[in-house]
Amino acid sequence: MAEPTTLTDRDGTGTAPALAPAPAPTAARPPTRRRRRPSAIRLVLRVIAVTYVLALVALPVATVVRYTFADGLVPVLEVLTSPDFVAAARLTLVVAGLAVVVNTVFGVGVGILLARYEFPGRRLLNAVIDLPVSISPIVVGVALILVYGTNGWFGPALEQAGFQVIFAVPGMVLATVIVSLPLVVREVVPTLEEAGVEQEQAAQSLGAGGWARLWRITLPTIKWALAYGVVLSLARSLGEFGAVRVVSGSVAGQSQTLTLFVNDAYQEFGPDAQRAAFAAAFVLMLVAVLFIVVITALRPKEKR
Amino acid sequence: MSIVVRGVNRWFGTFPALTDIDLDVPAGGLTALLGPSGGGKSTLLRIIAGLDHPDTGTIEIAGRDATALPPQRRSVGFVFQHYAAFKHLSTRRNVAFGLEIRRRPKDEVRKRVDELLELVHLEQLADRLPSELSGGQRQRMALARALAVQPEVLLLDEPFGALDAQVRKELRDWLRRLHDEVHVTTLFVTHDQEEALEVADTIVVINQGRIEQVGSPAELYDRPANEFVMQFLGPTTRLGGRLVRPHDIEIVEDDRPGALPVTVTRLLRVGYEVRAETRAEDGSTPWVQLTRGQADGLGLTEGQRVWLRPHASAAAVPVSSPALVPSSASGPA
Numbered sequence: 001m002a003e004p005t006t007l008t009d010r011d012g013t014g015t016a017p018a019l020a021p022a023p024a025p026t027a028a029r030p031p032t033r034r035r036r037r038p039s040a041i042r043l044v045l046r047v048i049a050v051t052y053v054l055a056l057v058a059l060p061v062a063t064v065v066r067y068t069f070a071d072g073l074v075p076v077l078e079v080l081t082s083p084d085f086v087a088a089a090r091l092t093l094v095v096a097g098l099a100v101v102v103n104t105v106f107g108v109g110v111g112i113l114l115a116r117y118e119f120p121g122r123r124l125l126n127a128v129i130d131l132p133v134s135i136s137p138i139v140v141g142v143a144l145i146l147v148y149g150t151n152g153w154f155g156p157a158l159e160q161a162g163f164q165v166i167f168a169v170p171g172m173v174l175a176t177v178i179v180s181l182p183l184v185v186r187e188v189v190p191t192l193e194e195a196g197v198e199q200e201q202a203a204q205s206l207g208a209g210g211w212a213r214l215w216r217i218t219l220p221t222i223k224w225a226l227a228y229g230v231v232l233s234l235a236r237s238l239g240e241f242g243a244v245r246v247v248s249g250s251v252a253g254q255s256q257t258l259t260l261f262v263n264d265a266y267q268e269f270g271p272d273a274q275r276a277a278f279a280a281a282f283v284l285m286l287v288a289v290l291f292i293v294v295i296t297a298l299r300p301k302e303k304r
Numbered sequence: 305m306s307i308v309v310r311g312v313n314r315w316f317g318t319f320p321a322l323t324d325i326d327l328d329v330p331a332g333g334l335t336a337l338l339g340p341s342g343g344g345k346s347t348l349l350r351i352i353a354g355l356d357h358p359d360t361g362t363i364e365i366a367g368r369d370a371t372a373l374p375p376q377r378r379s380v381g382f383v384f385q386h387y388a389a390f391k392h393l394s395t396r397r398n399v400a401f402g403l404e405i406r407r408r409p410k411d412e413v414r415k416r417v418d419e420l421l422e423l424v425h426l427e428q429l430a431d432r433l434p435s436e437l438s439g440g441q442r443q444r445m446a447l448a449r450a451l452a453v454q455p456e457v458l459l460l461d462e463p464f465g466a467l468d469a470q471v472r473k474e475l476r477d478w479l480r481r482l483h484d485e486v487h488v489t490t491l492f493v494t495h496d497q498e499e500a501l502e503v504a505d506t507i508v509v510i511n512q513g514r515i516e517q518v519g520s521p522a523e524l525y526d527r528p529a530n531e532f533v534m535q536f537l538g539p540t541t542r543l544g545g546r547l548v549r550p551h552d553i554e555i556v557e558d559d560r561p562g563a564l565p566v567t568v569t570r571l572l573r574v575g576y577e578v579r580a581e582t583r584a585e586d587g588s589t590p591w592v593q594l595t596r597g598q599a600d601g602l603g604l605t606e607g608q609r610v611w612l613r614p615h616a617s618a619a620a621v622p623v624s625s626p627a628l629v630p631s632s633a634s635g636p637a
Contacts, residue, residue, distance in 0.1 A: 206402035
């Protein structure tokens with residue numbers, strides 16, 4: 001028994017570090033894990049998987065970091081304090097923040113509606129909510145212009161009322177809301193369905209009215225799913241490019257989010273512009289990594 | 305009367321879940337709604353609690369018409385089969401829930417919750433989360449939670465159905481004792497006739513959406529209104545066109561008036577009891593339940609010819625449709 005186990009371990013630790021960072025807990029607790037023989041197939045699969053991830057994710061990410069800090073920290077800090085960048089970062093936060101607030105309220109409301117009530121059109125609503133993730137963001141942007149633009153359905157009426165949607169912040173928020181619409185709902189609904197309706201009924205028979213049930217039972221029940229949905233939604237909102245590009249006009253310092261800033265800077269000539277693009281891209285990436293960490297931390301709690 | 309149900313009908317689509325239900329539940333009693341699964345007893349309980357609504361009819365709770373009241377204003381405590389524990393709250397906070405909703409002063413809440421936790425023997429586990437409690441403990445917590453708001457009536461939906469046999473039996477005795485202490489009008493749903501016979505003051509037998517019979521356990525057992533009630537409350541056998549209980553049959557060794565001649569086909573010892581399976585001349589196969597002492601006293605042997613007659617006090621109902629009568633081979637349920 002001991003002989004083959006050590007063989008497996010040596011083989012595992014011998015090949016693993018060269019390819020992947022840490023697939024070797026086998027050595028730590030041999031009795032709890034099923035012993036598997038190293039095989040050629042396993043080795044080939046591992047090489048393919050690691051190469052694939054390296055080429056697609058790690059390499060580009062590393063390149064961004066390298067280009068960003070090619071001339072040291074000072075030029076990067078210059079970019080990060082430039083008025084255009086600060087304006088873009090602020091606008092991104094405003095747009096993403098508003099979109100997340102709207103999506104959270106909508107997500108909880110529609111989630112409860114879908115999980116707790118039977119009504120005509122429920123299946124249709126359920127299907128339509130998923131549409132925004134399957135439609136290209138560009139199409140969302142164009143559709144918004146058709147509806148709210150100067151020549152759109154509501155555009156002229158809204159403009160007369162002194163309210164500009166397209167090429168302004170409301171349009172950008174609207175576009176962001178649409179592309180991240182289902183993310184909260186899709187997290188909330190399964191959790192509500194799994195929790196069942198009995199806790200809420202028990203609360204009701206103990207005297208709790210609608211609001212008391214929502215605050216004391218329903219929201220605590222879905223809080224981890226909701227947090228997860230909000231983080232996903234925030235990540236999607238910060239990174240949105242296509243739909244926002246179409247409806248924003250992308251005027252530097254006015255209607256330019258971080259993703260648009262990266263795009264516009266990158267398309268300009270000159271090393272300064274390139275560096276600005278990389279610096280902003282680096283910031284977006286850093287935020288994304290932060291979110292991945294938060295999501296990983298939330299995931300197991302939600303499953304419990 | 306604490307709960308008065310009048311003319312309640314409930315359909316699920318075209319399926320009649322409840323048909324013309326009239327029921328009076330006496331104040332302070334422990335009443336069982338007994339019947340097979342899908343018979344409508346849970347639906348009736350949920351309608352009384354306001355968690356479901358009747359298509360026609362009225363519900364009165366403690367003298368108030370509650371038909372149009374939402375559950376939170378009916379003053380009922382409801383205990384679910386699967387506990388419905390508030391998973392994110394400790395035992396103490398679960399029990400305190402109803403009092404906190406009513407914004408009672410903190411001191412009063414603490415005092416009352418302490419009393420209740422003691423009543424259900426959970427004072428040591430007050431700070432645990434429901435996930436750290438066993439099924440029986442969770443159900444006791446759910447009972448304390450329901451009792452905390454001093455409801456007019458306590459409704460329990462198969463309260464011990466999700467527990468294993470040993471715990472179920474313990475909690476059953478405990479519920480009986482608890483009720484003797486607290487005296488709240490209690491209505492509980494069960495499909496277990498033993499549970500109903502053992503715990504309840506009054507049993508309401510419900511089948512296919514209708515009330516078959518209402519009475520004390522002794523009344524129902526000794527004077528069942530029909531075949532269904534008789535069969536549901538315990539094992540039965542068919543003896544000369546009547547349904548009787550196998551322990552209500554006397555075996556005699558000579559022909560007497562009203563006795564049916566049979567041949568003993570099989571003697572089966574099950575623990576302390578002996579089952580004698582027999583065959584009559586008309587082809588029917590009544591079986592008799594005896595103690596070992598009785599069987600030994602009679603010196604019964606397989607193939608022996610004997611006569612069967614029901615005891616003078618035996619409950620019996622005429623058999624209307626043969627399809628309803630279980631064969632002797634099925635034995636006690």
